[in-house]
Amino acid sequence: MKHAPIDLWSFESRVEFWLLKSLSAGVTSFSSLLAELPGVYPTAAMAGIRRLVKSGRISVEMGRKLALQARVASSPTSTYAELPPPHPLDFEWRFNQETSEALASRAVIPSARRFGRTLCLGVPTVALAAIKLGLGQHADFLGEANEISTAVSEHARRRASSLSTHFGSSRASSASYASVVLDPPWYDDCLHEMIPLAASACQHNGTVFVVAAPFGSRRSAIDHRANLISIAEQCGLVLANQVPAFARYQTPFFEANALKAAGLAVPGDWRTADLLEFRKAGVGSSLPLKARTRPRPWHELSVGRMRLFIDVSQPDEHGGDVTLNSIVAGDVLPTVSRRDGRRTRANVWTSGNRIFRCNRPNELVAALEGDLLALPEFYHRDPCRPYYHRNFQRYATLKFHLQKLSAKELQEEKEHFGGNSGAARRIASRTQREVAFAQLLGSAPRRDPLQPFGQ
Missing domain, CATH: 1.10.10 (Arc Repressor Mutant, subunit A)
Structure with missing residues (x-):
């Protein structure tokens, strides 16, 4: 049968x-x-x-x-202390160091032999690997205007590497790269954005390396792969080679917290992906090489090492307060899937996958950035009045709670990467070194959002 x-x-x-x-x-x-x-x-x-x-x-x-x-954790083998923690809203899963170096060698070295350059499109760990292997002069990095891209740029400057970084409103040159490496988030809308960008960046007969979701990652993975190849063909790319399970990812801290909330331990660097190699054979579409932006207006702040995303797309609720309200038990969302309906209720999100609902998110941003005088509640208020000081005290208390939450997530992240291991110690020292590096590079250190008001 x-x-x-x-x-x-x-x-x-x-x-x-x-x-x-x-x-x-x-x-x-x-x-x-x-x-x-x-x-x-x-x-x-x-x-x-x-x-x-x-x-x-x-x-x-x-x-x-x-x-x-399944309830016994195994620590990941390595981490990137040079980078801030990935955030679930960036859909960023980072390759482990072995995969990053393998991709850098596979893409950059052959391109350099042909006197060409490689574009690392939204893959910061491959850019770091190129610097580590002494290949930075043959590579460029293009990413969003966020702390990750800034960290890549700072790391290149500290290592005296000539790797070029482009992010935010800056652009890279079209059709100027012998190879392009990208790892699009595993959603079809991201493919429609990133594959044409990669094709536009690649020279004729160049190679585009796409890390793709394996067939077991979710029920729509087969259709997703077919859609990826179809989009690539429309952009003048021809599939030349497939390498199953080529890439292995670190388990990010936010996913570790989600698994724990779901009752499972962290199984080390378990996630794999396939490598698809395309050859640029035709002209296809041509798009300006500009870094992608988030679909929602999330405002990013740092509280210690914790990255805090606040959605400011809606006006503050009249009569509400700036309290962070729980959405799920324990505050950690027990999934990393974009399809989970509880995500739509969250407008405050930490890099540890904790979600909250705040009735006055714009006021929260102003409080954390120390710009309260821009708010209607404080404009034309007399600083000597009790109202003024009561609200300052309320915001100072909120900052204190966020500082405690940041310390908790730092400890969780250290435990995720092995407690007293070298990786955990590098994470702990990263925050302490940040201001010193900024001063060394001649840039103004960022204001600590946890400092008391008036300082």
């Missing part, structure tokens, strides 16, 4: 097939199981294991063993 191709199976059936295949090959631990699966999310893998136990296809003892192992 013939069976339908696996591409036509339901996502749950495919996950169960991959699980049984790995288990029958002798895999006996949950972390090894995740490494064998094609990017299946840990919660989806556990759900599949429960279904297999319920249907009698694996033993109850094996199911219990895997469930227990």
